[in-house]
Amino acid sequence: MIELSNVNKTFKVAKRNAGFTEAVKALFMKKYEYIHALNDVTFTIRDGETVGYIGPNGAGKSSTIKIMSGIMAPDSGECVIDGRVPWKDRKAHVKEIGVVFGQRSQLWWDVPVIDSFELLKDVYRIPFDEYKKNLNRLTELLGIGEIMKMPTRQLSLGQRMRCEIAASLLHGPKILFLDEPTIGLDAVSKIAVRDFVKALNKENRTTVILTTHDMQDIEALTDRILLIGNGRILMDGTLDELKSRNTSKKTLVITYAGEKLPSVERVAVVKDIGGHAELVIDTGEISVAEAIAAISAAAEIKDITVQGTTVDEMVVSLYKEFKI
Amino acid sequence: MKLYFKYAAILVKSQMQYKASFFMTVAGQFITSFSSFFAVYFLFDRFNEVDGYTFSEVLICFAAVLMAFSMAECFLRGFDTFPQLIKSGSLDRMLLRPRSVIFQVLTSTMEFSRIGRFMQAAVTLGYAIPTCGVDWTYDKVLTLIAMIIGGIAVYAGLFILYAAISFFTIEGLEFMNIFTDGTREFGQYPMSIYGKGILKFFTYVIPIALFQYYPFLYLVGRSVEWWYGLLPLIGLIFIVPCYGFFVFGLSRYKSTGS
Numbered sequence: 102m103i104e105l106s107n108v109n110k111t112f113k114v115a116k117r118n119a120g121f122t123e124a125v126k127a128l129f130m131k132k133y134e135y136i137h138a139l140n141d142v143t144f145t146i147r148d149g150e151t152v153g154y155i156g157p158n159g160a161g162k163s164s165t166i167k168i169m170s171g172i173m174a175p176d177s178g179e180c181v182i183d184g185r186v187p188w189k190d191r192k193a194h195v196k197e198i199g200v201v202f203g204q205r206s207q208l209w210w211d212v213p214v215i216d217s218f219e220l221l222k223d224v225y226r227i228p229f230d231e232y233k234k235n236l237n238r239l240t241e242l243l244g245i246g247e248i249m250k251m252p253t254r255q256l257s258l259g260q261r262m263r264c265e266i267a268a269s270l271l272h273g274p275k276i277l278f279l280d281e282p283t284i285g286l287d288a289v290s291k292i293a294v295r296d297f298v299k300a301l302n303k304e305n306r307t308t309v310i311l312t313t314h315d316m317q318d319i320e321a322l323t324d325r326i327l328l329i330g331n332g333r334i335l336m337d338g339t340l341d342e343l344k345s346r347n348t349s350k351k352t353l354v355i356t357y358a359g360e361k362l363p364s365v366e367r368v369a370v371v372k373d374i375g376g377h378a379e380l381v382i383d384t385g386e387i388s389v390a391e392a393i394a395a396i397s398a399a400a401e402i403k404d405i406t407v408q409g410t411t412v413d414e415m416v417v418s419l420y421k422e423f424k425i
Numbered sequence: 426m427k428l429y430f431k432y433a434a435i436l437v438k439s440q441m442q443y444k445a446s447f448f449m450t451v452a453g454q455f456i457t458s459f460s461s462f463f464a465v466y467f468l469f470d471r472f473n474e475v476d477g478y479t480f481s482e483v484l485i486c487f488a489a490v491l492m493a494f495s496m497a498e499c500f501l502r503g504f505d506t507f508p509q510l511i512k513s514g515s516l517d518r519m520l521l522r523p524r525s526v527i528f529q530v531l532t533s534t535m536e537f538s539r540i541g542r543f544m545q546a547a548v549t550l551g552y553a554i555p556t557c558g559v560d561w562t563y564d565k566v567l568t569l570i571a572m573i574i575g576g577i578a579v580y581a582g583l584f585i586l587y588a589a590i591s592f593f594t595i596e597g598l599e600f601m602n603i604f605t606d607g608t609r610e611f612g613q614y615p616m617s618i619y620g621k622g623i624l625k626f627f628t629y630v631i632p633i634a635l636f637q638y639y640p641f642l643y644l645v646g647r648s649v650e651w652w653y654g655l656l657p658l659i660g661l662i663f664i665v666p667c668y669g670f671f672v673f674g675l676s677r678y679k680s681t682g683s
Contacts, residue, residue, distance in 0.1 A: 112681070172520045174680050188679055192523040200521050205514050211439035220435055223428050224522055252442070 103146040103169065103276070103308070108178035110139040110164055110332075138164045139175065140332040146325075148275070149306040151298075153313065153323035153340075157420060161332040162312045166278055169310070170200050183275070196225060199269035203281035206261065207268055208253040214264045215249045218271060225272040232271065239267040242297055259290030266294065270301070276308045277301070283315050295321045316413045328419060335423045343415055351389060353380040355396065356404040363399040368392055428524075432532035440537055447538055454541025458491065462549060465613060476618045481557035482645050484549055487613040489569065490637055492546035493576025494609045499539040501581050503530040505605075507588035508598065516678070526675060527668070530588070559644060568640050568654035575636030575657020580605065582660070582667040583631070589667065592674030608633050615641055636660050 113133050139161050146152055156162055167173040168180055171187030171194050180187060187194045208217040222232045240246045243263040248256060256264065262282065270277065279298070283291045299322060301307050311322060319326065319340065326343055328336040336343070352371075355362075355378050362370065362378050367387040372379040382392045389407055396402060440447050465487060469480040498505065510516050510533060519529040559565055587601045608627070616624050616638040627633040636657035642648040 167517070170521060172517050172679070176680075191520065195521050196523045198521075202514070202518075205518070207518050209435055209439060211442045212435055216435055216438065220431055223431055224524055226523075 102148055102183060104181045106143045106179045108139050108142040108168060108175045108180055110168070110175045112136045112138055137332050142334055144327060144334060144337055146308060146310065148308055149302070150325060151302050151309040151311065151323045153311050153319040153326045154329065155313065155319065155326060155416065156329035160329045162329060163280070165329070166280055166312065170198060170278055171195060196272060197274055198276045198278065199274035200278045201265050201269050201280065201282050203262070203284040206253065206265065208264060210254050211252055213250050213252055217253070217268060221268060221271055227272050231273065235271050235273055239270060242300060243267055259286050262286060262290065262294060266297065274307070276310070279309065279311045281313055283313065283318055298322055316416060330420065330423050336419065349383050349385045351382055351384060352408040353382065353392065354406045354408065355380065355402055358401040358403060365395045365399050368396065429532060433535060436535050437537065450538035451541035454538060455545050458542050458545035461610060461613060462545070475614060478615060481553045483614060484553035485557055485644065486615055486637060486641050488546045488550040488553060489572045490576060490609060490612040492543060492550065493573050493636070494580055495539045495542035495546060497577045497580035497584060499536050501531065501584040502536040503533040504584040504588040506534060508591040511591065557645070564651060564654060565644055568644050571654060571657040572636050572640050575660035578660040579632055579636060579663050582663040585664065585667040585671050589671040589674040592678050604631055612637050632660055632663050
């Protein structure tokens with residue numbers, strides 16, 4: 102159980118304009134600017150949930166992750182995870198969590214991956230049997246049996262990411278933080294990572310908190326979305342809720358016989374060029390079936406496709422809606 | 426402690442991945458230390474003695490400082506490279522592991538190639554011990570050992586201090602090199618030759634003279650105060666405030682996140 106209430110965090114950032122004279126000035130008189138990275142952030146995550154934590158760059162995602170993982174302390178507010186305050190009870194807390202940073206490695210660069218694993222076993226004081234059990238399972242699920250014997254520096258990004266994930270799960274944590282785990286991965290590796298996380302959540306009931314810019318990650322993995330912008334939680338709901346916010350609009354792409362489509366009531370024409378048209382309807386006003394019936398009454402339809410909004414578009418419209 | 430050796434083993438393995446580079450660095454370290462050795466040699470070739478100290482006597486001082494420095498640098502290299510650890514995010518990763526940060530910084534790197542410098546010191550010591558004219562009684566042997574241990578401690582303290590300061594600023598850290606690399610170089614001569622002011626500074630502020638000058642006086646028979654031989658142990662105490670400052674810096678890091 103993760104509980105954050107009214108968490109605030111402000112950073113002091115030195116600032117100066119470009120140019121040499123400005124640089125000299127800054128040497129003697131530094132100007133600081135305060136950035137409110139987190140503003141009254143409050144949410145609760147239950148055990149076994151998978152939560153997608155989204156927001157544009159610099160919205161406060163990393164700060165929240167840092168606070169939840171005990172690296173950073175907030176200025177005010179409370180954060181309690183399984184009854185512990187992460188940054189106060191650091192050592193006990195980090196034993197129960199696993200953290201994967203997509204952009205940074207936690208493996209020793211020049212030695213075979215398995216050596217890193219062995220060392221982590223001692224760092225986390227994992228009992229031998231448990232280590233063997235976890236390792237076997239992770240190797241099997243992530244398919245890293247062979248690549249484990251290679252030095253980290255020789256692995257491809259996709260191979261390395263799978264090893265990174267394994268490394269952060271050796272001690273069997275209850276909570277897994279994934280910070281952009283699929284960044285830069287090819288399609289096959291992305292799907293492998295997603296499938297693995299899904300299985301992990303299902304079988305071990307591991308709580309997963311995922312930050313990503315890849316909306317397919319969100320769609321495949323999470324049942325709940327937290328949207329953060331300018332340090333505030335803007336939306337907290339399920340993916341379906343997010344969809345229903347936006348899916349009232351549908352796009353119909355049709356091919357028809359003739360040159361110009363006669364106008365149909367409650368159907369907006371976006372584009373109409375020589376037999377091809379793109380129409381938008383609001384399902385609150387007219388259902389898709391009604392619209393198709395109305396259009397086919399007015400023109401002879403040869404082909405039709407109905408498109409909903411993609412998650413990407415939804416997020417863009419959310420960002421617009423909240424002006425972030 | 427067992428874990429320490431496991432970390433050390435992985436670091437040895439890592440460095441052995443680049444064998445040629447490793448041995449070149451060892452050789453390089455060995456040879457560059459020679460240059461300072463020759464500086465001492467040629468000086469004495471001309472003047473025979475400095476401030477009343479003979480060549481072999483000064484070599485004892487030289488070797489003790491070099492040995493202490495190379496040991497400290499080998500095992501506390503992590504603190505020396507600490508600013509990079511902060512920048513690269515490695516410190517964040519350390520905070521995510523259920524071990525003390527100090528321990529993890531210690532084990533983040535070990536510079537085994539410093540063995541080159543260490544060997545240079547050992548060879549010099551091997552030459553100076555029989556030729557310096559010291560009557561090697563037990564207490565004098567212990568004094569020499571105390572000098573080296575005290576020296577390791579003081580340099581360790583300085584490296585930790587350096588790391589602690591980098592929590593607050595990464596600019597201007599160069600001045601710390603005066604006390605680390607700088608004292609390694611001019612600590613080759615007994616501190617008194619630089620004058621009273623310098624001697625006082627390196628006695629009371631940064632206790633270099635405590636392991637390098639006073640016990641040395643006793644060693645070569647310039648002083649009969651046997652307790653001078655115990656002064657290097659104060660170097661051990663020097664670590665305490667440095668460590669405290671590091672812990673303070675770390676807690677500040679946690680609250681600012683930068």
